[in-house]
Structures are given as structure tokens and as C-alpha cells.
Amino acid sequence: MAATTSMVTSLTFTIPSLGLRLPTRSYPCLKPQRRFVRKAASNVITATYELKAPPYPLNALEPHMSRETLEYHWGKHHRTYVENLNKQVVGTDLEGLSLEDIIIVTYNKGDILPAFNNAAQAWNHDFFWESMKPGGGGKPSGDLLDLIERDFGSFERFIEEFKAAAATQFGSGWAWLAYKANRLDVENAVNPWPSEKDKELVIVKSPNAVNPLVWDYFPLLTIDVWEHAYYLDFQNRRPDYISVFMEKLVSWETVNTRLEKAKARAAEREMEEERRRKEEEEGKPTNEEEDDDLEMYVDNDNDDSEAE
Amino acid sequence: MALRSSVTRRTLTLGLNSTMLLPLSRSLQTFSLPDLPYDYGALEPAISGEIMQLHHQKHHQTYITNYNKALEQLHEAIQKGDSSTVVKLQSAIKFNGGGHVNHSIFWKNLAPIREGGGEPPKASLGWAIDTHFGSLESLIQKMNAEGAALQGSGWVWLGVNKELKKLVIETTPNQDPLVTKGPHLVPLLGIDVWEHAYYLQYKNVRPDYLKNIWKVINWKYASEVYEKECA
Numbered sequence: 035m036a037a038t039t040s041m042v043t044s045l046t047f048t049i050p051s052l053g054l055r056l057p058t059r060s061y062p063c064l065k066p067q068r069r070f071v072r073k074a075a076s077n078v079i080t081a082t083y084e085l086k087a088p089p090y091p092l093n094a095l096e097p098h099m100s101r102e103t104l105e106y107h108w109g110k111h112h113r114t115y116v117e118n119l120n121k122q123v124v125g126t127d128l129e130g131l132s133l134e135d136i137i138i139v140t141y142n143k144g145d146i147l148p149a150f151n152n153a154a155q156a157w158n159h160d161f162f163w164e165s166m167k168p169g170g171g172g173k174p175s176g177d178l179l180d181l182i183e184r185d186f187g188s189f190e191r192f193i194e195e196f197k198a199a200a201a202t203q204f205g206s207g208w209a210w211l212a213y214k215a216n217r218l219d220v221e222n223a224v225n226p227w228p229s230e231k232d233k234e235l236v237i238v239k240s241p242n243a244v245n246p247l248v249w250d251y252f253p254l255l256t257i258d259v260w261e262h263a264y265y266l267d268f269q270n271r272r273p274d275y276i277s278v279f280m281e282k283l284v285s286w287e288t289v290n291t292r293l294e295k296a297k298a299r300a301a302e303r304e305m306e307e308e309r310r311r312k313e314e315e316e317g318k319p320t321n322e323e324e325d326d327d328l329e330m331y332v333d334n335d336n337d338d339s340e341a342e
Numbered sequence: 343m344a345l346r347s348s349v350t351r352r353t354l355t356l357g358l359n360s361t362m363l364l365p366l367s368r369s370l371q372t373f374s375l376p377d378l379p380y381d382y383g384a385l386e387p388a389i390s391g392e393i394m395q396l397h398h399q400k401h402h403q404t405y406i407t408n409y410n411k412a413l414e415q416l417h418e419a420i421q422k423g424d425s426s427t428v429v430k431l432q433s434a435i436k437f438n439g440g441g442h443v444n445h446s447i448f449w450k451n452l453a454p455i456r457e458g459g460g461e462p463p464k465a466s467l468g469w470a471i472d473t474h475f476g477s478l479e480s481l482i483q484k485m486n487a488e489g490a491a492l493q494g495s496g497w498v499w500l501g502v503n504k505e506l507k508k509l510v511i512e513t514t515p516n517q518d519p520l521v522t523k524g525p526h527l528v529p530l531l532g533i534d535v536w537e538h539a540y541y542l543q544y545k546n547v548r549p550d551y552l553k554n555i556w557k558v559i560n561w562k563y564a565s566e567v568y569e570k571e572c573a
Contacts, residue, residue: 206494242494261537
């Protein structure tokens with residue numbers, strides 16, 4: 035039993051900022067399906083992460099985004115990020131972690147570790163393909179529209195701001211609509227929005243591979259503004275690309291689904307917080323781990339506090 | 343060229359109504375797109391004419407336009423003593439001014455093959471390269487490795503530290519000029535590795551672009567700069 039526990043312990047990370055995927059209170063068997071893909075005598079690099087296809091054929095976004103662009107963008111760029119990530123991760127402590135976990139760990143509060151670029155770009159591109167659909171564009175409705183109008187004044191103002199963020203991200207990067215419901219001040223990670231602005235929709239832009247997961251936001255929508263995303267179709271005319279994306283490609287259904295999930299997770303987190311606070315008040319012994327909220331470590335075989 | 347800038351200067355001063363009356367304010371210099379010393383298609387097949395035209399007429403021109411605009415706003419803010427605007431404008435000046443600086447060097451770093459493009463450096467620069475890197479091939483390999491590994495957008499440079507008289511290879515992100523990596527660094531040659539510099543022709547295969555660009559690198563210019571700094 036003890037052996038099993040410590041084995042589990044050595045695989046876990048205290049990353050409360052991920053909120054609900056890793057309950058902040060304790061880390062029982064965190065990932066029962068942790069994939070041990072490396073066999074002892076294996077000489078084969080097993081692909082831990084797979085290149086997922088976009089949820090539509092490569093020509094389905096024409097004429098707004100050409101098949102040629104998808105072939106290169108997904109078929110070469112995205113594929114290369116995934117392949118290189120697998121090579122970087124194999125045989126390291128990162129192996130078997132979920133993509134999101136790798137991103138948080140290798141972001142390392144801004145002091146980026148080597149696997150970050152490939153991991154984050156792999157995630158970003160999955161998220162990007164799913165943010166679009168054939169016959170997309172138009173306007174959202176329901177809760178999402180309400181929140182947009184509440185936080186940006188109007189849908190039109192939101193569009194203006196989002197387009198401006200995308201157009202002014204200098205060099206390579208991304209623009210995002212995200213749901214901000216983080217509680218923690220993520221030290222040294224340059225959280226772009228102040229803590230007062232909570233449970234709100236925010237627009238943020240990020241350079242290169244950075245994404246809002248590292249600021250503990252819930253991303254809802256993204257546009258890739260690396261030149262490779264638009265150069266074949268629009269050359270230098272990034273603003274035109276952005277307009278076409280907003281008017282013809284955005285899948286508001288997907289954004290809506292993501293928002294619902296984000297709100298649910300934020301609520302779960304709040305409940306966790308409540309419960310923990312109540313227990314502390316009642317003087318119940320709390321898990322030592324919570325004091326090391328922001329500590330990240332690997333292979334801590336000495337840590338027995340997981341044992342519940 | 344001179345005519346063009348004086349026209350712009352006049353237009354600019356007319357725009358800033360107050361400047362004509364203030365004897366203390368100098369009129370603002372504006373910048374204009376330098377002509378290429380070769381045709382757009384002259385660097386083929388290493389770099390396509392389509393890329394050269396877009397790169398020069400669109401990208402570089404846009405940096406210049408936005409640089410001029412930022413300078414105009416900066417000029418106004420300085421006159422008004424509006425320090426927060428002065429500070430806020432710094433990134434626009436760095437992006438766009440840097441873009442202008444870097445691309446102006448870049449066009450001189452390239453030459454058609456029949457005009458010496460690709461011809462290896464001789465004299466003092468050739469000797470310095472052999473001494474410092476072992477061989478030209480070794481330098482090229484190092485620069486290509488750095489250029490290929492650069493994440494996102496940026497430049498890879500061969501520079502000289504004019505204090506130490508030493509050659510250096512450096513990369514800079516986005517449009518940061520080489521001097522941001524060290525105040526004594528002088529660029530001899532820079533290779534643009536922003537995707538716009540190669541995408542239409544090489545797509546995602548940046549290493550192929552890096553391999554081929556050496557065929558049109560103008561070592562004569564690099565030598566001139568080197569000799570001036572290390573005479």
C-alpha cells in the first residue's frame with residue numbers, strides 16, 4: 035500500500051491553479067490513467083500526444099481560409115509541434131502528463147522550460163481549429179451574448195476590441211477571449227488583468243506560444259496571428275484576415291459550450307474554497323500541501339502527506 | 343530621394359499647426375522607403391520576386407509609415423510635456439523604428455549573384471571569420487542553427503563588437519535591432535526569419551530558406567562595415 039501511495043505521489047504536482055482538473059485540496063490517485071507508454075526495453079519512441087484532426091475537412095473553410103493553408107498550417111506546423119513535443123517529453127518526468135499540465139509546468143511562471151513552446155502550440159492549435167467552423171460567424175446568443183454585452187458594452191464593441199488586440203499583437207502570437215475567474219495572483223507570470231476584474235470576460239493577447247492557461251484563465255476563443263496562419267491567403271493584410279475570421283469562421287456554439295464549462299468549473303472551485311475554509315475554521319487538520327500552493331515539484335518520494 | 347523627404351517634411355509641418363509658429367521646435371524628420379539597388383526578381387531563385395516585392399513595398403513601408411506616425415505623436419507629447427504618452431509610445435517606436443532599421447540593413451545585405459551575391463568575404467572580414475569560427479561554413483552552420491531555432495519572429499545577426507573587435511552571432515526577437523543585445527554591437531549582416539520573409543516560397547521549411555539565402559548574401563557590404571569599425 036505504501037509503495038503504491040508513494041508511486042502515485044511521485045507522479046503528482048501541486049498545481050492548484052489548474053483548479054478543477056486537480057482538486058486543490060489533495061492529490062489522491064490523480065491520474066488513474068497515467069499512460070506509461072515507455073516499455074523497459076523499448077527502442078521506439080511512443081507517441082504520447084496525437085495530432086487531432088480539425089472537426090471539418092481541410093477544404094471546408096473555403097473561401098475564407100484555403101485548403102492550402104489548412105494543409106500547411108495543420109499538416110505541417112501543427113504536426114511538427116506535436117512530433118517535437120513527443121520527442122522532447124519521452125523519458126522525462128513530463129511523460130504521460132496531460133497537455134495542459136505540461137503547459138503549466140513548463141511555463142514555470144515565466145521562466146520557460148524547453149518543452150513549453152511545443153506543448154503550448156500543440157494545445158493552441160487544437161483550440162484554434164475547434165474555434166472555427168464552416169458557415170461560422172454571426173452572433174452569439176443567450177448567456178454568452180449577455181456576458182459580452184455586460185463586459186464590453188455591446189457586441190460591436192467586443193468585436194472592435196478583439197480585432198484590435200489581434201491586429202496589434204506584434205510579431206507572432208494569439209488573441210483570446212477568456213473567462214477570468216482566477217483567485218490566485220500568479221506570481222511573476224504577469225497576469226494581464228487585475229484581480230478585481232473577476233468572473234468577467236476579458237480579451238487578452240499573447241506572444242508566440244503563450245496562452246491564457248498560464249494566467250489561470252479559461253480560454254473561450256482564439257485567433258492565431260502568427261504569419262503562417264494567414265500569409266498564403268492574405269499576405270501582409272492581417273486586418274482583413276481578422277475580419278474574415280470574425281465574420282465567417284468563428285463557431286459561437288463552441289465558444290458557448292466552453293463558457294458553460296468555465297462557469298461550472300469556477301463554481302466548483304468556489305465550493306472547494308468554501309469547504310476548505312470551513313474546515314480550517316473548524317480546526318480540522320488540513321492537508322500540508324495547501325501551504326505550498328505554488329510549489330511545483332517532481333518525484334518527491336518523501337512526501338507521505340498524500341496518504342489519506 | 344531628397345525631394346521626396348522634403349515634400350513629406352513640409353506636409354508634416356503643415357499638419358502640426360503650432361509648429362510653424364514655435365521657433366524652438368525643430369521640424370520632424372520623416373523617413374521614407376529606401377530604393378532597392380536591384381530588381382525584385384534579381385535574387386531568384388533564392389528569394390522569389392513576389393516575396394521581395396511584398397517584403398519591400400508592404401512590410402517595410404508599413405513599418406516606416408507607422409514609425410513616422412509614432413514619431414509625430416512622440417514629438418507632440420514631448421512638446422506638451424505628456425510623459426505618460428511619451429513612455430506609452432516607446433513600444434511602437436521600437437517595433438516600427440526597429441523594423442525600419444533592420445530592413446534597411448537587410449536590403450544591403452543582399453545582392454544578385456551577378457553583382458557579387460554569395461561571393462565569400464575576403465580581406466580582414468574573411469580572416470576574422472576563419473579565426474573566430476574556423477571557417478565560413480562553420481559560421482553559416484551556426485547562424486542557420488540559431489535562425490532555425492528562433493521561436494516566433496525575429497532576426498539572426500552576424501555582428502561585431504566594436505569595443506572588443508570581436509565577431510558575434512546573435513538573435514533578436516521581433517524587430518529589436520542588434521544594439522539591444524549590446525551597446526557596442528554593430529550589425530554586419532542580418533537574416534530576417536519572420537515568416538513573411540520566406541513563407542510564400544519555402545512555407546514552413548525555414549531551414550531551406552536559410553540554406554539558400556547565402557547564395558545572395560552581399561559580403562562586400564559586410565566587409566565595408568567591418569573594416570570601418572575595426573580599422
